[in-house]
Amino acid sequence: MSKNKTAGFKGPHSLQKRREGEGRSCVRYKCVLTNTIQDVLRQRPGWVEVKDDGEWDFNWCDVSWLRENFDHSYMEEHVRICHFRNHYELTRKNLMVKNLKRYRKMLEREAGPLEASKCDFFPRTFELPSEYHLFVEEFKKTAGSTWIMKPVARSQGKGIFLFRKLKDIMDWKKDGSRAEEQRDETQVESYVAQRYIENPYLIGGRKFDLRVYVLVTSYIPLKAWLYRDGFARFSSTRFSLSSLDDQYVHLTNVAVQKTAPDYDPEKGCKWQMQQLRRYLTAVHSSEAVEDLFRDIDLIFIRSLLSVHKVIINDKHCFELYGYDILLDHDLKPWLIEVNASPSLTASSQEDYSLKFCLLEDTLHVVDMEARLSGSEKRVGGFDLMWNDGPVFREDVALETLDTSCYTANTHLGCVNDREKQLRQFLKPLPGQKRI
């Protein structure tokens, strides 16, 4: 691709100039995906799709497009693109853990062991083959426990397996013992070996994990928004540790579960976050549930802070992360993974509505139309949770906040006033009807 070939908006046709010159606004977008995001972009007033090499103002690209084109693209001030250049520092399984471990060490050095221990929200993880020997040391200390092997850069449960015996991962041993420069194309794929959470929180005997969306609009300073809606993804088969090979028991990804023989596409395998919250509140105290969701918020903040200085900040970039959180039997949340390209394909009508609103609200926050003042703390379903420091909302009782916790404790709270909020902040563009 020649330099500047796929550049964003260039030369004399800048959006601003067109606005001034023609008295109308128009956002030219490019989108390679064919799911819900296409619908959202198509119905957005004043937005027009550009094909092929056409100039664009907004690009919902995939990460492979980014890899091939980002460094060759010249982008004007107003252009926006949906990934940061080195997003993989947080979204590749091995790098996420490397950054978290480094952040933990830094906290230990500068703030002491107690503060560092607040980072113990990810299961013990080793990269294989490179950390094979370290892994074996740990494995021997915890004889009899279960581990999960996951390829570092695949998704949808592909290549994952559980094990309790070293002989199951012999392939990674051979490679681990070879020096880096001796490895060739026959080397095994990089995996992480991670402690399997053997005591997941069960509902109806089934395991689930949470998918929560976090939008980052800047890394320096860090500005992060939390989406109030989200969902729990259930496995279709009752949990048991006696069948390590059964992916329908252990992997809660929808991509896996929808292939289960008894999967019902009408019902799906999801609960909306509010439903889960109500269930947990009925079983536990509301304080316990508040604590849980505050701990989850802290996972978001701490994981973002762990890459705050690593991600290449770029004013053209934003990122909508899909966080995977697993709860254990003691209501402790564990960070499993952060996805750079969370699935935007809907598995049911309800799922479609959630994703549609999520994406609409993402566009509202990214604000190509320049409707926001910049001081908003809530935009649609998003709450600003970090803006170069913790963000507090007036309607949250301050005495319930532990200020050392960095966050506003608003997580997944009120969704019923969403419509009202949307209407309040959305001023129509000149010549446009109110949405």
Ligand SMILES: Nc1ncnc2c1ncn2[C@@H]1O[C@H](COP(=O)(O)OP(=O)(O)OP(=O)(O)O)[C@@H](O)[C@H]1O
């Ligand atoms: N350490 C763990 N303990 C218990 N269960 C786990 C653990 N790691 C992963 N799982 C289960 O395996 C599923 C898939 O794991 P993970 O999300 O890391 O892989 P993936 O293939 O990248 O999936 P996706 O594309 O959905 O993010 C999780 O949704 C969870 O149910």
